[in-house]
Amino acid sequence: MDYDLIGRVFVYFAMAAGITVELSFLSMCLGLGLGLTGALCKLSPNRWLEMPARLYVSVFRGTPCLIQLFVIYFGGPQIGLQLEPFPAGVLGLGINIGAYMTESIRGAILAVERGQMEAARSLGLSKSRAMVKVILPQAACLMVRPLGVNTIALIKGSSLVSAISVLELTYTAHRYISSTYRPFELFILAALFYLLIISIASFFIRKLDQRFVLLM
Amino acid sequence: MTGLDFSVVLDYYPVMLAGLMWTSILCACAIALSLVGGVPLALAGISRNRILRSATGFFIWVFRGTPLLLQLFLIYFGLPQVGIYLSPIVSGIIGLGIHYAVYNSDVMRAGIVAVETGQHEASRSLGLSRAQTMRKVIIPQALRNVTPALGNNLIALLKESALVSIITVPELTLAAQRAISETFRPFEFYLAAGVIYYDINYFLELGLKRVELKTALSR
Amino acid sequence: MVKVINVCKRFGPHEVLKGISLEVRRGQILVIIGPSGSGKSTLLRAINHLEAVDDGEIWVDGVRVNRPLKGLKFEKHINKIRQDLGMVFQQFNLFPHMTVMENITMAPMLLKKIPRKAAEEKACGLLEKVDLMDKVNYYPAQLSGGQKQRVAIARALAMEPKVMLFDEVTSALDPELIGEVNKVMKKLAEEHMTMLIVTHEMRFAAEVADHVIFMADGVIVEEGPPRQLFFNSSHERTQRFLAEVFK
Numbered sequence: 001m002d003y004d005l006i007g008r009v010f011v012y013f014a015m016a017a018g019i020t021v022e023l024s025f026l027s028m029c030l031g032l033g034l035g036l037t038g039a040l041c042k043l044s045p046n047r048w049l050e051m052p053a054r055l056y057v058s059v060f061r062g063t064p065c066l067i068q069l070f071v072i073y074f075g076g077p078q079i080g081l082q083l084e085p086f087p088a089g090v091l092g093l094g095i096n097i098g099a100y101m102t103e104s105i106r107g108a109i110l111a112v113e114r115g116q117m118e119a120a121r122s123l124g125l126s127k128s129r130a131m132v133k134v135i136l137p138q139a140a141c142l143m144v145r146p147l148g149v150n151t152i153a154l155i156k157g158s159s160l161v162s163a164i165s166v167l168e169l170t171y172t173a174h175r176y177i178s179s180t181y182r183p184f185e186l187f188i189l190a191a192l193f194y195l196l197i198i199s200i201a202s203f204f205i206r207k208l209d210q211r212f213v214l215l216m
Numbered sequence: 217m218t219g220l221d222f223s224v225v226l227d228y229y230p231v232m233l234a235g236l237m238w239t240s241i242l243c244a245c246a247i248a249l250s251l252v253g254g255v256p257l258a259l260a261g262i263s264r265n266r267i268l269r270s271a272t273g274f275f276i277w278v279f280r281g282t283p284l285l286l287q288l289f290l291i292y293f294g295l296p297q298v299g300i301y302l303s304p305i306v307s308g309i310i311g312l313g314i315h316y317a318v319y320n321s322d323v324m325r326a327g328i329v330a331v332e333t334g335q336h337e338a339s340r341s342l343g344l345s346r347a348q349t350m351r352k353v354i355i356p357q358a359l360r361n362v363t364p365a366l367g368n369n370l371i372a373l374l375k376e377s378a379l380v381s382i383i384t385v386p387e388l389t390l391a392a393q394r395a396i397s398e399t400f401r402p403f404e405f406y407l408a409a410g411v412i413y414y415d416i417n418y419f420l421e422l423g424l425k426r427v428e429l430k431t432a433l434s435r
Numbered sequence: 436m437v438k439v440i441n442v443c444k445r446f447g448p449h450e451v452l453k454g455i456s457l458e459v460r461r462g463q464i465l466v467i468i469g470p471s472g473s474g475k476s477t478l479l480r481a482i483n484h485l486e487a488v489d490d491g492e493i494w495v496d497g498v499r500v501n502r503p504l505k506g507l508k509f510e511k512h513i514n515k516i517r518q519d520l521g522m523v524f525q526q527f528n529l530f531p532h533m534t535v536m537e538n539i540t541m542a543p544m545l546l547k548k549i550p551r552k553a554a555e556e557k558a559c560g561l562l563e564k565v566d567l568m569d570k571v572n573y574y575p576a577q578l579s580g581g582q583k584q585r586v587a588i589a590r591a592l593a594m595e596p597k598v599m600l601f602d603e604v605t606s607a608l609d610p611e612l613i614g615e616v617n618k619v620m621k622k623l624a625e626e627h628m629t630m631l632i633v634t635h636e637m638r639f640a641a642e643v644a645d646h647v648i649f650m651a652d653g654v655i656v657e658e659g660p661p662r663q664l665f666f667n668s669s670h671e672r673t674q675r676f677l678a679e680v681f682k
Contacts, residue, residue: 059414070402074396113528115528123546127510183297191278191286195277
């Protein structure tokens with residue numbers, strides 16, 4: 001073990017971990033937005049909303065995330081979509097996780113008892129108001145656990161953008177290894193950072209979950 | 217902006233076909249390893265030996281808490297530092313296999329725990345040993361319960377197998393990359409690779425549904 | 436106030452309502468009894484269009500409920516109608532993420548644009564009526580079944596409905612909690628609220644009803660004032676049902 005090396009690169013790894021967090025956070029925001037839209041479309045009786053949502057989920061859950069990133073980053077310019085690595089990474093990861101979130105959110109909405117919708121409608125609330133006021137807040141409580149699973153998968157999945165040269169944790173480790181030839185130390189250091197990020201994320205999700213479970 | 221031309225993909229179909237073949241071999245081996253490796257991990261996770269149990273817990277925590285890509289790097293680039301040299305394909309199989317063995321073990325453990333205690337008591341009262349009870353009574357029931365969840369893991373494995381292209385396993389994704397380096401048409405070839413993955417995925421899901429149906433019927 | 440004319444409803448090949456007609460006048464209390472599967476709940480749910488009917492007409496206060504409108508127009512129309520129809524369900528269906536107070540004030544504030552303060556004052560009055568003043572800030576999960584059902588009644592009353600619909604509201608309750616809910620309904624009866632009640636509680640039905648309908652297999656078998664129907668039934672099917680219930 002070359003502890004001296006670890007000391008020298010530690011700061012750079014910490015900064016790269018920050019990029020990983022930023023990347024994951026932004027992708028999750030995009031993914032949540034897409035997931036909510038997708039879930040509502042998929043549950044809609046309107047075929048023109050339901051079909052595209054179903055296609056979206058099927059395509060992006062049915063193909064590797066890496067391929068999706070490659071299509072966006074390398075293939076994008078061919079159809080006039082030229083993106084820097086970081087935004088391409090956020091876009092790719094966000095669209096991918098959005099497909100998974102669509103299914104999670106749809107499941108949560110369906111898990112809210114049917115009587116809740118009927119009660120809201122019988123008071124005279126319109127369908128969309130009942131959705132916003134009554135169904136979605138309850139679905140949100142049921143969503144915390146799947147959201148946690150997806151968040152952790154996303155943090156790990158964010159390592160994929162190293163393949164489109166975003167300088168996050170994995171790519172940083174890779175770069176230092178090419179110059180120092182000490183793969184073992186540096187990969188383990190990167191692994192420790194991932195474990196830290198994921199432990200913190202799980203901690204917050206558990207807290208959130210406890211709060212919501214009490215409520216229901 | 218160049219116009220899209222999907223006909224070039226056809227010219228490279230032998231390259232893509234070879235990639236598909238390697239993806240199949242890779243996934244088949246990794247799936248086998250992940251299923252076989254999951255069982256001892258699951259059993260160790262519910263063992264009465266505290267040290268074994270916590271060691272397994274730690275192992276699982278580390279492998280679930282770090283990206284597969286990093287694990288692949290560690291195996292392929294890191295192990296040579298301690299004198300272990302593995303070819304890309306072997307590294308890929310081991311990396312994918314262990315990563316998903318950990319996920320499978322979680323599913324299996326939950327399945328074993330979910331079998332009623334009554335089953336355990338009934339079979340022990342017949343005079344079966346703990347190990348016999350596990351093998352003859354508990355595990356067969358648990359396997360039935362966990363088939364859908366295991367299926368999901370296998371489908372995830374298939375999709376994540378694309379990652380081993382980064383450690384230069386000549387599978388489907390890398391085959392597409394090679395074709396791109398000659399034709400400079402990333403959009404067409406990655407899309408084609410995506411279509412192929414989608415199809416494998418589709419058939420795998422179909423097959424798994426069959427298995428699920430069968431195990432559900434034999435209840 | 437409520438008029439149902441020749442209403443039919445099918446679930447697939449199964450006909451649950453076979454040409455039902457009835458009328459409830461202002462201030463009248465109509466109780467519908469009958470064996471399970473007779474279509475009485477479906478009938479009640481059809482009145483505020485939780486179930487769409489296949490044929491016939493439903494009128495509430497001079498407005499046709501199942502008007503042949505399309506899409507958004509119908510949405511608007513039905514939401515308006517439902518504000519005049521208070522419904523209480525067997526399974527309470529309180530909103531678990533809202534306190535008792537929020538459950539009651541949400542709809543009036545949202546739909547009638549009543550300011551929070553006025554809505555809360557109103558809710559307090561209603562909670563007093565159902566004898567739950569001390570539970571204002573509780574969540575539904577912290578209440579007993581009987582308390583939940585009383586909150587559900589208060590929630591429906593907060594919209595100042597012209598008609599109240601009660602769908603087997605005591606069927607999911609433990610026997611010792613039924614009394615407190617029935618008491619609230621009796622109070623409403625004394626105030627001459629127009630009510631349609633589907634129930635299995637024959638004694639309660641006999642006490643509050645102005646008019647009783649006995650339904651079986653999707654048709655009205657017999658109807659009349661409670662005394663006549665319960666003690667002087669002319670119909671064999673009714674007698675059989677009552678004998679079964681009072682056994």
